[in-house]
Amino acid sequence: MTSGKKQVGHTTSQGWEIGIRRTFTMEAHQAWEMLFTQPVLSSWLDDKADLPFEKGSTYTNKTGITILVSSVTTGKVIRMKWQQSGDPQTSTLQIRIIPAKEKTTISFHHEWLKNEQERDLMKGYWSRVLDEISRQLNA
Template identity: 65%
Template sequence: MTYDKNTLGHTTSQGWEMGVRRTFALTPEAAWETLFTQPILGIWLDKAAHIAFQKNDTYTTASGITITVTSVTTVKVIRMKWQQQGQPNASTLQIRVIPAKDKTTISFHHEWLTGQAEREAMKTYWTRVLDAIGQTQKNS
């Protein structure tokens, strides 16, 4: 199937992709820690995950998602391969922590998705993570 260059979420260079972001009243350091520790880590990766998130670290979740960290700039950006169980190819996930005055923006950018359906599913997935971070802030 071919797609018009204006098809939302489809690019010629990265295939299907999506991005979501939200700004929180957190320091960049607190945002980074929130993303990579429980309970938020359990929402986006696995409740049993204990991974250092260093380059070349690999982890497979109970649901069969395998991640491999490809690059890390601590408290700024992490890139990883994200492979769903049963998928022949991995997609690329980038998580960024962006200072925004006295707040911090957390951004998820996911590219090389298999199609429009996976794009929508991952958009919902990462939005749910941002919602959970927001809920955690309200409860603290």
């Protein structure tokens, strides 16, 4: 775009990015556990994923997405490199657990996305994960 108008989701420092969050009635440790165990883990990685989610952990799912955990503060935040199948470029995913009284916010921040289309795709992807968490809590 040459109009000089800032595009939603595009930054000069991290390229294209998306941030999405939702607050649930649960404790922070429950949110952390839920994100990294089945069945919720299958909604964002796959149903075979079984890894410790420690710094250096790596996993490639059945669709070819590869993650590499770059840092972890257990129960609070995890950062990882996210690489789509056949793509030499990686993006960065940060998942945060934010406690607030009797509730907890789960936040996905995905940066260094290639373009607006990938941003829209990942916005839908992480929204579906939050929907699955909501379904699990209401089951």
